[in-house]
Amino acid sequence: MKAIEMDDTGVMVAPDSKDMAADPIVARRRGRVRPMKRGDIAAVAKLFNCIFRKNEADGSRELNRYLETVTFSSPLYTPETGSIVHENAEGEIDSAVLSVPMQLQVGERTLTARLLCAFMAKGKSGALGAAHLARTFRAKHQDFCFSDNASPRSADHWEAGGGHILPIQSLEWRRVFRPFTSNLQRLYVAAPALRKLPLRIVALPLDRLARRLLPSFKPATAPGYRVEPAGYEEFREYASTVLKRFYVRPAWSAGEFSWLIGLASQNLTCGTLNCRKVLDPKGETAGFVLYFGEANGIARVLNLICTQGREREVVGQLCAFFDTEGYCDARGMAQPFLMKAIMRQRQLTFRHSGYFCMVSRHSEIVDAALSGDMYIGGLASESWSNLLVAF
Template sequence: MAASHYAGDTGKGHMSANGRIRPMRPDDVEAVGKLFMQVFRQSEAPPSRALSDYFRLVCFGAPAYGEDVGSIVHEDAEGVVDGAITITPIRFVCGDMVLTGRELANYMADDTKGRKGATDLALTLRARNQDLAFSETARPVSADMVKAMGAVILPIQSLEWTRVFRPCGAVVRLMQRRGGVYARIPAMPLAKLGDLVATRVFKRLDPPREGVVAGPVERDEFVALAPQMVAHYGLRPLWEPAELNWLIDRAAERTRNGPLVLRKVTDGRGTVIGLAAYLGGPGMIANVLNILARKNREVEVIGALLALMDAEGNVAARGTAQPIQLEAMCRIPGMLFRHNAYSYVLSKHAAVVDAARRNDIYMGGLAGEGWSRLVSETF
């Protein structure tokens, strides 16, 4: 299990002159929700019931949850929660080790109380204290901080890829996401007309290779096959059925980008060579949580899946880059890449650090934070 400053104590937590750090309890949910509203929504409004219920679910409901690998809070000298790191545990495999990875979702502190409590919280993340901790949504200042504490920054996983299928529709959808007056303009019908012209000059995707077919997959088959698709990575999610089903359930609760769809890719022999999970549909920008491919089948899988997303009517698709898939992505005409947020790994285990430095790692989406409603919804 991942250790921290409070691991193995009797509930008193790690004491300092600034207060104490302890495991988050269910009765802390309201205080943590208030911090979330202050830090990430710039609002002094109390958290909604929906937000509090969601924090309770993601902080205490994961199959791998244990107090020693869960979220932590900082109390000031008066016992008031003035900082928190929300954590969802997800199990990973590295060599013969099964590790409970701590997915570090939200780092929050009340700046009006000074920075000492926030600093104490951050110091619990030192690599020497972690079996495995990781994030894929760090800001530059956070990336600098954890790098100083032994983190391995993952530059490729810090990139977001985008492939536009219908440029006019994609522009309209992006503007609608800004809200306000843009959300009320019924521009999609005009965009469809514009795309009739634009797609004639816009570089189209190559058709899938002969015999390669992408289409729906039953959830049970997806859950059974997903671990096989990442078995060649040095550090990879364990994805036992109970845990993967829980993560899929959470991803399905995200509706802003369209419904969750599960897809598979088969070759000419009928062998499943790839899987995908994404949120999308006609007129939507598909939010790709995961593209999974058997070793050396990345080009076929990615090409077939993007062609399917196009045929389904998505105006564009985007997701997080993966090192082993990067070459295949670069072969797709019109593929765009941009820095999104920093991804990193913290671990005291040499095998984990080595895998991360060699980019022999699969994380993100259903093995990261992409399933969470907190990344896209306002509550």
């Protein structure tokens, strides 16, 4: 069998017959990979519904509008860093990858990474198209490309393309404060119709009993520490300083950060977006947290950052704060630098929520990621996206 190479689009080409690629008949039969255009939104929305919602309906006006916002309105958007689609021989879009550009600071230089939000393929031609799309994201083609919600099959493709799975970031930590309400939230995910029933009336007294019998459900405060409201710009300025401890970290320019906050604020299914800071006994800032807060429900932590050496106190005080606010549990992406502090908490579990996969042609970025010298997640991942929960 003759060796197979790839052209600039990632499509397979036989090296001794590249003139075939120029043959319009051959090209038409195999389809083509190209950047997604605004005119593709309706087709991609329908494909999204088919793959992720298991129906053949056209995308709603809200889904179409959100897809356009996510894929084209970023201040970093260019066709080279945006989403890509595969057209089959009939000119129909049978597979697509949604991509959001995100700027990272790597040592002293800045580069634009690509966050892959959704990988969709339909039918036999879509399977072939998906293979072509996957080859586009091989390590040798990418400065930095990642996904924090990959399926097992997608993770296999990432590794086959020279990528890596980060096992810690592939976990979600969960600290429970009110066990029966927390389990009720899990039940709602499996059967949303149950939200209409007054089940919480039963859960509340059981939670009170559990907290009396097992005091470990109540987290202890960090002596002298307190939590106060804070602004998003305060968070960004603090992050620009404390995240310098990591070789790879989000750049979060004012324009990109504002865009991400605007999109995250629309994710009302997960609750209200909040920003809080943790102050030490001297009144100095020890850490910050961005989180979605669902009344009487879950505190979903997007980004938790802190001064190096204050991880234990900041995590402890935030857990106590979430408990006081009445949340049933708090959860967020596991981070290597936070693991010791998180594991100090009682009533803690870890859950595999999806594979965190990344590829890069730069060995220093790969080394930093594998050694834990990288901060990523929250706004610097897919956690803020409404595509995960609302559509």
